[in-house]
Amino acid sequence: MSKKKVTLIQEFLKGIWKENPILISLLGLCPTLAVTVSAENGLAMGLAATFVVISSSIIVSMLRKIIPSEVRIASFIVIIATFVTIADRFLAAYFPDISSSLGPFIPLIIVNCMILGRQEAFASKNGIGRSFLDAFGVGLGFTLVLVLLGTIRELFGSGTIFGIQVMWDSFHPWAVMILPPGAFLALGLMIGASNWLNELGEKK
């Protein structure tokens, strides 16, 4: 009965900050670290993952009484893979540049634990409406962190944001930020900053 206490709006908002898939749960780090060399890539990856998590959450929630619990993981994967294929083909058809720069990481959304985690932990136990709001919130939280991380790395690593020059002319880009160490550094600092903000909030 405890779930009745959670209002619908809370169901949606919790994925953005309180249970943010990256900053709090540390799920789906592989695409997070690998593709965020630019804000554009982060946005594309975030939107693709959001589409997949919303669609598969709705389907899993609809089928939750039919799927036998013994084969539920396999069933979730098949459902997720369906939508990942749709997203992958859509990007390849309409945004070939982004599709090629994201490379294998779009198909790899299938094994993104953030998405499978929502099916296992939420969509298979809740109704369609709540599952949709939950998936939407988590997807939005995922996208926001990816865009922010991509922006930070692009700003310092190339001096641009979404491809537009923002740093002054004499600024020497820090090549390390668009290399793998920069991803770990930036994400670590972001997680540290979010924990710090949470602590500040608790103190008040």
Add this chain to the structure above:
Amino acid sequence: MEEKSKIETAKPKKKDPRAMLQKLNRKPFLLKSSPHLQSEYSIEKIMRGVILALLPTTIFGVIIFGWHALFMILVGIFTCVLTELLFNLISGKKFKLTDGTSVITGLLLVLTLPPSFPISGVILGSVVAIFLGKMIFGGLGYNVFNPALLGRAFLQASYPVKMTTWILPNYAEADAITGATPLGLLKFENIFTSIKPLILGNIGGTIGETSAILILLGGIFLLVKKYADWRIPLSYIGTVFILGGIFWLIDPTQYPNPIFHVFAGGLMLGAFFMATDMVTSPVTNKGSWIFGIGAGIVLITIRLFGGLPEGVMYSILFMNGFVPLINRYTQPKTFGRLKNE
């Protein structure tokens, strides 16, 4: 919390040792970061000693590379101290100007940079060294990696070209001439440099690494004063000498002789001033040997078989990562322990 309240509520009796201690000394608990023990050493004193030991090579670097080098050193030190100060202010820690460790970090960082490095890069490296290298871990005594080397590694990854553009010593002449370091010459052009300029320092290189004899002078001062553990430089340089010697005996035309290895590049500076950093080196004697030998093996591997001409920075950072493990496995046996335990 419970224990604390107990201590506070327990009223000191007449023969309570704590009360007696309080009578003797108003501050019974002296709170300081390591090194502990009551001795004539303190962080401030040791740091003054290290600065003094670094002075000869610093002055020499300024003389042979010109005013830009001096400017870099001042900016590096200033930025490091300022970063520590700002972090302490923001995080609400006790306001303290500096205990000298940030000055050392800034100085060491700049001494490992090429003399023509841009000032903006010096500032970036200093901020990274103190913020990511030290304060984020909890400040002095908690950092895993040597802060100065961490800052340098960040710069190496950020500005790979500028970090490997060397100018030759020009004795304050107007025109700077670019040229390679002896290790670079060896790696990319297979030219051997003779030993004498390496010892005197009339070669290309970072600001503080060129003159082996002046670094040795400062290093011996540290060892005599016991501000640094002699085991680490000895095992580090010794391993480089022996391993380099083995390869030299195998093929003298391809590999340089071991004396070259010892005096070239940043080995002297790294062995005496960076590997011996008290926070990031092992606390046990056996551990110090393992640390130095490990760093020597990594260094020779990078110099002879890696893609980079020099590997002092990576060898020390690499071994820094092992220090907690080394400390754990080299604990001395406790007195009175049974054999089978």
